[in-house]
Amino acid sequence: MTNIIEVKNLSKRFGEFTAVNDISFTVGKGEIFAFLGPNGAGKSTTIKMLTTMLRPTHGEIILNGYDPAKEPDEVRRSFGIVFQDPSLDDELTAFENMEFHGVLYGVPRKIRRQRIEELLKFVELLDRGDSLVKNFSGGMKRRLEIARGLLHHPKILFLDEPTIGLDPQTRNHLWNYLKELNKSEGITVFFTTHYMEEAEKIASKIAIVDHGKLVAVDSALGLKKSTGTETLEEAFLKYTGSTIREDEAAPLDHMRMMRRFHTGRK
Amino acid sequence: MKTIYILWLRQIKRYLRSKSRMIGSLAQPLLFLVALGYGFGPIFQKAGEGDYVQFLVPGIIGMSIIFTAIFSGIEIIWDRQFGFLKETLVAPVSRVNIMLGRTIGGATVAVSQGIIVFLISLLVGFHPVNWLLVPVAFLVMLLTALLFTALGTMIACILDDMQGFQLIMNFLIMPLFFLSGALFPLSGLPSAMSIVARFDPLSYGIDAFRVLFTGTAHFGLAVDISVLFAVTAIFIALGSWLFSRIEI
Numbered sequence: 001m002t003n004i005i006e007v008k009n010l011s012k013r014f015g016e017f018t019a020v021n022d023i024s025f026t027v028g029k030g031e032i033f034a035f036l037g038p039n040g041a042g043k044s045t046t047i048k049m050l051t052t053m054l055r056p057t058h059g060e061i062i063l064n065g066y067d068p069a070k071e072p073d074e075v076r077r078s079f080g081i082v083f084q085d086p087s088l089d090d091e092l093t094a095f096e097n098m099e100f101h102g103v104l105y106g107v108p109r110k111i112r113r114q115r116i117e118e119l120l121k122f123v124e125l126l127d128r129g130d131s132l133v134k135n136f137s138g139g140m141k142r143r144l145e146i147a148r149g150l151l152h153h154p155k156i157l158f159l160d161e162p163t164i165g166l167d168p169q170t171r172n173h174l175w176n177y178l179k180e181l182n183k184s185e186g187i188t189v190f191f192t193t194h195y196m197e198e199a200e201k202i203a204s205k206i207a208i209v210d211h212g213k214l215v216a217v218d219s220a221l222g223l224k225k226s227t228g229t230e231t232l233e234e235a236f237l238k239y240t241g242s243t244i245r246e247d248e249a250a251p252l253d254h255m256r257m258m259r260r261f262h263t264g265r266k
Numbered sequence: 267m268k269t270i271y272i273l274w275l276r277q278i279k280r281y282l283r284s285k286s287r288m289i290g291s292l293a294q295p296l297l298f299l300v301a302l303g304y305g306f307g308p309i310f311q312k313a314g315e316g317d318y319v320q321f322l323v324p325g326i327i328g329m330s331i332i333f334t335a336i337f338s339g340i341e342i343i344w345d346r347q348f349g350f351l352k353e354t355l356v357a358p359v360s361r362v363n364i365m366l367g368r369t370i371g372g373a374t375v376a377v378s379q380g381i382i383v384f385l386i387s388l389l390v391g392f393h394p395v396n397w398l399l400v401p402v403a404f405l406v407m408l409l410t411a412l413l414f415t416a417l418g419t420m421i422a423c424i425l426d427d428m429q430g431f432q433l434i435m436n437f438l439i440m441p442l443f444f445l446s447g448a449l450f451p452l453s454g455l456p457s458a459m460s461i462v463a464r465f466d467p468l469s470y471g472i473d474a475f476r477v478l479f480t481g482t483a484h485f486g487l488a489v490d491i492s493v494l495f496a497v498t499a500i501f502i503a504l505g506s507w508l509f510s511r512i513e514i
Contacts, residue, residue, distance in 0.1 A: 091284070100353075
């Protein structure tokens with residue numbers, strides 16, 4: 001099996017703080033790869049470096065044969081991503097958000113329209129297609145983000161905690177859909193999650209990171225074996241300890257106030 | 267091409283959907299027009315400079331354009347804070363096209379505001395000397411708007427959040443407006459001030475509007491257009507470069 005992602009000695013420092021510390025791993029073509037770790041372990045920072053949003057302090061990345069630092073456009077043509085935090089335009093409708101994405105990714109009009117309808121139906125938002133996203137609930141926005149991420153069919157699909165805030169039905173739906181995509185189109189899936197049973201059920205390979213360091217890479221079975229545990233959750237806790245991690249708070253509320261103040265927008 | 271179009275379309279849709287913003291950003295220029303236009307009118311007349319409203323309207327059009335354009339450019343900061351910027355940044359399209367689409371969109375919005383101010387000013391007694399030149403004036407308004415939207419984008423790429431916004435407002439946008447000759451003639455100014463006005467791109471935009479609307483010039487239309495073109499090109503190039511450097 002050839003590798004579609006190769007990461008060698010990857011590090012990212014923000015001033016004094018080392019978010020990612022000398023990580024190396026590979027992801028095979030067509031693999032479903034789970035990237036697990038407690039809050040603040042460096043998962044999202046790694047994904048940002050893989051997806052050209054952040055330049056590494058040190059180390060090498062090869063994604064679909066290209067280096068994100070040197071050939072960002074080639075890399076961008078290779079992947080799709082569902083972000084952890086919101087990335088929709090609130091002032092546009094659900095349909096317009098999808099359409100915008102489809103045009104940016106050069107999905108031909110006919111396929112685009114057909115897939116948009118299909119996917120909106122899939123996340124049960126078809127009847128709300130023409131509503132502005134700002135009137136959506138958190139769960140609806142999340143579902144729309146996922147639908148948008150599936151609109152074009154890339155070689156690699158990144159999903160950063162895609163199932164957060166989804167009900168079990170939608171979650172189940174999503175994983176089945178991803179498995180199907182993986183099988184029928186050979187799309188490599190790279191995802192993070194806090195639900196261990198999801199990783200255990202769907203991933204063919206699992207990496208565990210903690211404090212910016214890679215602590216284990218193996219199949220779910222292998223991880224359980226080497227820790228002598230019954231479930232992936234227990235194995236995960238064994239690797240990462242049971243202390244609770246703090247996530248950094250976003251200055252978003254302050255921003256909302258400023259925006260309202262300056263533009264009169266809600 | 268499609269990228270530019272869809273980004274342009276997004277700006278237009280956002281503009282048309284926020285009526286409060288549209289009306290809000292008209293209030294200030296209109297207040298200036300009425301208060302200054304009628305307030306200083308008699309003095310201007312006594313000084314032998316003619317009709318002040320006639321002089322002031324091109325300046326106020328310039329005002330609505332610079333404010334709307336820079337704000338449109340700065341919107342990238344909000345896109346960044348609200349996450350939408352990521353969506354455009356990871357897309358497999360060239361940064362220059364993203365920058366162009368946004369800038370043309372923002373500029374279109376700014377020109378619409380300028381045209382609305384122009385139409386309203388007709389009601390308070392403004393009259394262009396030659397109606398045939400009005401469409402040409404609209405084109406120069408577009409050029410001016412492109413210049414300042416690109417400037418707004420540059421600012422947004424440098425600032426991480428809105429904390430520095432007051433600074434930009436008070437030390438950049440306000441001086442650009444007040445020292446541009448929008449409110450007073452540039453001839454006969456103290457030399458320090460006239461030098462500053464010479465370095466203010468808005469001076470050339472407003473001078474061009476005056477040439478086309480009222481037939482009076484300070485720098486002359488050829489100089490105006492050349493300066494506007496050159497600065498716009500530089501700002502768009504710089505803006506694209508800064509935009510491609512953004513990290514999230």
